[in-house]
Amino acid sequence: MPYYRPIPRTDRARPAGALPLAGGWCWFDTVEVLDRATPAHLMSAADLPTDMADRLTAPRAPIATLDMGQPQIMGILNVTPDSFSDGGQHFDPGVAIAHARAMATAGAAILDIGGESTRPGSAPVAIDEEIARTAPVIAAIRAQTATPISIDTRKTAVARAAHHAGANLINDVAGFTHDPDLAPFASRHALPVCVMHAQGTPETMQQDPLYDNVLLDIYDWLARRIEALIALGIPRACIVTDPGIGFGKTQAHNLALLQNLSLFHGLGCPVLLGASRKRFIGDISNTPVAADRIPGSLAVALCAVAQGAHILRVHDVPETRAALDLWRAVTFASTP
Template structure:
């Protein structure tokens, strides 16, 4: 089975016949054909099969009112005592609310609220605790801001309470495999979803992650999950994909995925990139403390935008917005 990775470009000198990538800011005229049993090869984009060409070029539908033709910023709000990057900093509800409002003011176009740490080695949180951490914060936010809100959970009761409080999207790090009732709930309430790849659970995922071919294995897994979700009544237009950087991956796995993010446009869904402050950034940039990894996180985020990634899930919202805006300004500047 061939896989098609568009070679994304953003240069203002765009040749005649170049095609838009997912209806966004990148263009392409060349595609790398990947196969498990043959060497990669390059072909003109016009040689693609019609169905593959459509998935690569078709504009993505809005997700939770967000325009997928421009890079969006998802601000992370961990209402937990033990998240890897900011554990405990926003566990107090009032502090969490103030931080979320500041992220919205700084340029977050969606807020991702989570009450269960999914750092390596983390244990599951009881449902009641997860609800008590997230639903009141979401309700208080919804009373004051119109910014879309995502609930970061694997569990139907948590998602239900969050939706009742005003959440607009379900973001499941288990790819809707942990709780069989969660996808049907999303379908019955017409909620958009983000399906993320992870190998193993947070407790075990970094023990010894292995793949035959990490890029194609993750792609196939996400493709299968999209088919399962559409069969349950969630249309492709309401599905976001996330390759799951750092979730059951080594440094080499993460770098391979980041190098080839454009492949995931072939799934026909928006792409979310969640690499902010993760351990591989610290190991490559020699920043052992997560709070010091903002520069490396910005580099990874801009690399994702250059490949057409539609949603950046980040801790450092103001800095990411500034980096994105400057990057876009250079593209829009008069050439001569």
């Protein structure tokens, strides 16, 4: 079975016949054809099968009112004592609410609230505790701002409380495989979802992760999850995909996914990248302290946007907003 990776470009010198990538800011006229059995090769985008050409070019529908025709920032708010980067910083509800308001003001188009750390080696949190951490904060944020809110959870009861408090999207790091009732809940309430790939659980995921082909294995897994969600009544237009950087991946796996991120547009859904402050950035940039990884996180974010990634899930909203503004100004500036 062939897989098609569009070669994304943003150059202002766009040839006739170039195709828009997911209806966004990138275009392509060349595709890399990947296969498990034969060497990769290039082909003209004009030779794409019609169904795949439609998948790769069609504009993505808005997600929780967010326009997918331009890059969007998802601000991370961990109301936990033990998240890998900012655990404990926003555990106090008052501090969390103030930080959420600051991120929205600084340019976050959506806020992602999580009450259970999913860092490597972390243990599950009891449902009642996760609800107590997240629902009151979501309700308070909703009372102060109309900014869309995502609940980062694997559990239906937590999502239900979050939705009642004002959450607009469910972001599940387990790809809706942990709790069989979570996807039907999203379907019943017409909530958009983000389905992320992870190999293993947070407790075990970094214990020698293995793939036959990291790109194609994750693509196939996400494709199966999308079809399962569609069968449960969640339209493709309401599904965001996330390849799960750092979740059961080595540094080599992460880099391969980032280098080939445009492959995932073939799923026909918006693409979210969550690489902010991850360990591989620290390993490459020699920044062992997560809070010192802002420059590396920005570099990765801009690489993702240059491949058409629709949503950047980040800790550092003002810095990411500034980087995107400068990237956009340089990339799309008119010639005097």
